[in-house]
Amino acid sequence: METIEELLAAHPFFRGMAPPHLAAVAECGRRMQFKAGEFLCRENEEARDFYVILSGSVAVEIFSFRRGPLTTTTVEEGEVLGWLWFEEPYHWHLDARARQVTRVVALEVEALKSRCEKDHDLGYEFMKRYAHHLAVQFRITKLQLVDMYGS
């Protein structure tokens, strides 16, 4: 069975990260598995984890009373789900529901942040990847907002 460090090393988000840094991140992580229909997180819940998706499919949803849950994006194997919160209180602003059996490494955000504070090199390596992830998400979101198929 692969260690958490091995799982992270094989994941696209951590590509190129040096082994000592990977080891430090792995110490904050634990394996989790969700069944279809289980929520990884819910809106307004306290946010503690940053999810590294190993396999499966997660629907990120915003619930509307009129229209029910609206899937704004799906997150699949090889992607990540979550924010790094820097201001208390930490809350999720959306729902994320597993659509099938989904396996993740959940990184505890507090532990991750304190390791980054102590080791700024690790901090920079992580933030680099996180910033790129955010940039990609913003681009996708803007294109969705523009409703390019609208008549």
Next chain:
Amino acid sequence: MKKASFLEVAQLRHLIEALQQRGYVVLGPTLRQGDLVYGELRTAGDLPVGWRDEEEAGHYRLVKGVDQAFFGCRVGQHSWKQFLFPAHLLLWQARRQGTDWRLEIPIASAAPYAFFGVRPCDLAALEVQDRVLARGRYFDPIYVERRQRAFIVAVNCTRSGGTCFCASLGTGPRAATGFDLALTEVLEDDRHFLLVEAGSKRGADVLGGVTHRPAKAEEAAAAERLVAGAAQNQTKVLETMGLKEFLYNNYENPHWSEVADRCLTCGNCAITCPTCFCHNYHDSLDVAGEVAQRRREWETCFTLDHSYIHGGTIRPSPQSRYRQWLTHKLATWVDQYGCLGCIGCGRCITWCPVGIDITEEVRSLQAAEVKGPK
């Protein structure tokens, strides 16, 4: 002038008759309700004898002159394109038969036209329109048929108008080729005659039916002098060297917004321009829903509809529309047709209600060019 012949002014009406006898409808400059238009000439007297025109940017006046010149008027708002490329045309109609439709094509043969009094700039315009409408895989069959049958009597210019710039484009004031006959009217203190040159076999045939003799050297020299004077009197100049590349590089030139402050997007420039060719197809149904028709009508790129696709207009601002007209005329036209779209007649300057001058706008764009890396 090669092989020019001398023509008494009295022979002008015989020239027109000779064309009429050959079945041509003779069209030329004439006055209608105080307006200079191109219309049917029944006799030489239908020409605007003794009139001359005064033109400046946004200004056109007909003035009774002190002489009896036949061709004292330069060009008015009309151009010859209305006859070869009509402003309104029924293309076809269809008649409903149950769920079926049956196409009906209007058939009638128009008498061929003789254009009597084509200025060299307008002759150049015909050649430009040939490239647009008569070449390649997709041509306008109506234009082609009428153009082939049209007889051209050109008139060289012995006086330039206030907005002419054919000399700087090489399209005048003398007609070089493309005519069946070319006239030059020589009117000096003590004499009034015409020189005529045949440019084709059918031109020579028509000339053969009219009394004429070879021109004396001195007579030809007089005509030369007048035509050269017309070129020298032109004040407007369009510098075309490097113009296409300049315009391609200046879509963001700050001067466009300055023109936009003045341009009304009325489209007069395009309507009077002898080479503009944009048009609309318009489908309609009669009240009973039985007969469908498609018409073709002139349009200009100045309308908002022109560039409309579902969802919006590509060129909503007046700035973008003026820019489209000018860059098409002077730049993209060159890549499309291998020649400039402009032939220097000056109509767009004369008939613009606010007097926008294409030659000045080009100079202003050049002056406003922001040099350096873009």
Next chain:
Amino acid sequence: MAPEPEKPDFRPSGAEGLLLPRLFRVESRRREIPDTVTLTLTPAEAGTEWPFAPGQFNMLTAFGIGEVPISISGDPAEPRRLLHTIRAVGAATGTLCRLTRGDVLGVRGPFGTAWPVQEAEGHDLVIIAGGLGLAPLRPAIYRALAHRAAYGNLELVYGARTPRDILYYRELQRWRSRFDVRVHVTVDSAPETWRGRVGVVTKILAYARFDAANTTALVCGPGVMMRFTVQDLMARGVSPEHIFVSLERHMQCGLGLCGHCQLGPLFICKDGPVFSYARVKDWFEKREV
């Protein structure tokens, strides 16, 4: 200005293919997605064929109402039937979408340039469609599937607004069920019943597998979608000469004569609608041109 009133006085010699519509009959009508219908047309004159190349369009006349440019969306290997997928956005398209079996309409064409399906042989072929853009690409897909062995990887990437807006849904499933094609589908937003991906088309392009140096990409969809897709393709190393887009402009004559469809010096109806991105790159970037 008082031009002479024109009387109808011409004989349009040689005009048949250019100006006069040919009569076609609706053989069948299929409702695709909301507001969108595919008409199957056969020539009113029995036995005639209408060969076309993938990417070309016809001008369709709803008699008395108007004429519109519609891409041919059928199989180029079947020239006896013309398929057109039409979205009702105005009077003419609305009328065409309401035609039923046996109704007659007019057809002029085919016009325009074609997807380089033959030139792309030997390459990986990546076909990226957004929304209704799948319709002008479908003939290219048919052609590629019929000559599958001539290509390397064949990747089809499709994005729609919502699951209800997925065009040719059953056909996408059929293509996906083949073992020699990869089909990636996404929607911009979806209700929870949707089991597929959610996220824009450029996002799922990341899943397509191709050797960028030996790839031809065909892209068709809304302008925004094409722009961003082209950027992503170039970021992955596909050269602009091998990326092809289908552009759209107000078209009336289909002949490059009425002037409406100009983009700089290019007539979309005659020099396009299919262009290599290299050719239109500079004009793409200019606003209000």
